[in-house]
Amino acid sequence: MGELCIPDCPICGGIGWVNVKQDGYWLSSPCPNRPKYYGSTGLERNEWEFSVDKLKQTNEVKLMRNAIGKLFTDGKGMLYICGGFGIGKTYTLKSAVIEAVNKGYEAYYIRHNMLIDNLRQAYDDKSGQSVYRERMDDYKKIRFLAIDEYGRERMTEFSKNAMSELYDYRYEKAINGNLITILASNFPPEMTMDEYMQSRANDYRCSVLKLNGKDFRKGV
Numbered sequence: 001m002g003e004l005c006i007p008d009c010p011i012c013g014g015i016g017w018v019n020v021k022q023d024g025y026w027l028s029s030p031c032p033n034r035p036k037y038y039g040s041t042g043l044e045r046n047e048w049e050f051s052v053d054k055l056k057q058t059n060e061v062k063l064m065r066n067a068i069g070k071l072f073t074d075g076k077g078m079l080y081i082c083g084g085f086g087i088g089k090t091y092t093l094k095s096a097v098i099e100a101v102n103k104g105y106e107a108y109y110i111r112h113n114m115l116i117d118n119l120r121q122a123y124d125d126k127s128g129q130s131v132y133r134e135r136m137d138d139y140k141k142i143r144f145l146a147i148d149e150y151g152r153e154r155m156t157e158f159s160k161n162a163m164s165e166l167y168d169y170r171y172e173k174a175i176n177g178n179l180i181t182i183l184a185s186n187f188p189p190e191m192t193m194d195e196y197m198q199s200r201a202n203d204y205r206c207s208v209l210k211l212n213g214k215d216f217r218k219g220v
């Protein structure tokens with residue numbers, strides 16, 4: 001194993017970890033000088049430089065920044081962003097994943113249809129059920145999960161069940177835990193979620209950010 005941090009790091013001495021006091025306890029935390037690794041974020045190499053600072057600061061971008069900033073401040077939460085094409089949702093989401101990694105979180109970006117395909121394809125394996133469980137657990141447990149193009153997936157029974165299991169788990173842990181979930185969609189929750197999920201998305205502890213943008217279209 002190589003060193004986790006930069007050689008002779010002035011903060012950690014190169015071991016990559018520092019002790020921080022939180023709520024009266026000492027915890028091990030990644031050293032802020034550690035070189036960041038974005039290889040398991042689901043982002044392409046050329047997206048590792050994404051930063052919301054580089055976007056034109058429109059109203060929509062500012063609103064998204066504030067809402068995402070609040071998630072980072074709280075260290076947990078759920079956010080549903082909906083709005084039309086061309087307002088920078090995807091770029092903002094990807095930047096947030098980079099920002100999360102910079103803060104030492106394990107973070108992942110995925111489009112809704114890819115997430116469902118990945119779960120569905122678990123059943124191509126002989127031990128389908130357990131492969132499915134493993135994959136579902138990965139999506140459940142990751143600290144920061146950004147699901148893009150939410151609602152573009154054609155909602156089969158499989159897809160609805162998988163999503164409501166994942167959403168439910170992450171909702172609970174957004175409140176009694178430390179998970180952060182962002183869903184971005186071209187459609188409002190009323191069009192993409194059943195009533196139970198909608199009631200949770202609209203819970204006072206979660207937030208739905210409705211943006212318009214010039215290209216807002218209803219339906220596909």
Ligand SMILES: [Zn+2]
Binds near residue numbers: 032
């Ligand atoms: Zn260090």
